[in-house]
Amino acid sequence: MAKDKKKQKKSSMSMADMADRHILYQESVQDVEGEIDFVEQTFEEIRNRPMKILREDFCGTMNTSCEWIRRGDDHEAVCVDNDEEVLAWGRSNNIGALKEQQQARLDVHCDDVFEVSTKPVDAVLAMNFSYFIFEERTKLREYFKRVREALTDDGILFLDIFGGYEAYQELEEPRECDGFDYIWDQADFDPMSGHMVCHIHFEFEDGSRMENAFTYEWRLWSLPEIRELLDEAGYSKVTVYLEGDDEDTGEGNGIFEPATRADADAGFLGYLVAEK
């Protein structure tokens, strides 16, 4: 009887009720293999030596750091995020899936990226536009300065960036993933301050929807503004790598090349590579 009730309860739950937002995020937003390919290759090309210690700011579930750890027996990662809930999920699911000797090479800090103090690292990654949370010039410049101090003498800061005229519009952009739809929602944008509110929603085959699975409040910084702030923060060289187009689909092809100018397209995705 009790078992039947349990079964009934389970079947009345929607797919959205049963889904885990962190798994959906990892499957729809992140490409940790592609990201680490880019960082590893670019670091070695620029510095003529392999990268060893990476610091992942705004690390969330530490998925990127775990990918780095898996790739080499001498790789180390320092992870920083100020949300204990997301770190706890990452510890159980991502770090938990690593071997013991791999786990020992991760150093996790539940802290503010602005305050944290860590050992010198070859590279700092601040991805998924997370540094956009610093909405004032002085604050963002100070963050870039602090990261510069955290780097080894030949260290490199890696940032990602998006832009294009659609970035300034309030719109919803759905994308089909394996078993669910990912919806990027640019819900509110104030051209006066550049402040924007974005959400991620997920939709399922049974019609259910996980509303506001993630919410971000940011300033939509432009590429030239970020380059200027990195210069002012003391980085010796900043290179922009832009994603190329897939000729068949018109979408990004996942290949990032150094660029000195861009087309006035609806959208672009790129990396800023700032050398100490």
Ligand SMILES: C[S@@+](CC[C@H](N)C(=O)[O-])C[C@H]1O[C@@H](n2cnc3c(N)ncnc32)[C@H](O)[C@@H]1O
């Ligand atoms: C957009 S998620 C990025 C997750 C991951 N880095 C990625 O690329 O997918 C932003 C993360 O930054 C964290 N965060 C926000 N403000 C922070 C701060 N001041 N210091 C440290 N972490 C912060 C949030 O807890 C969240 O996990």
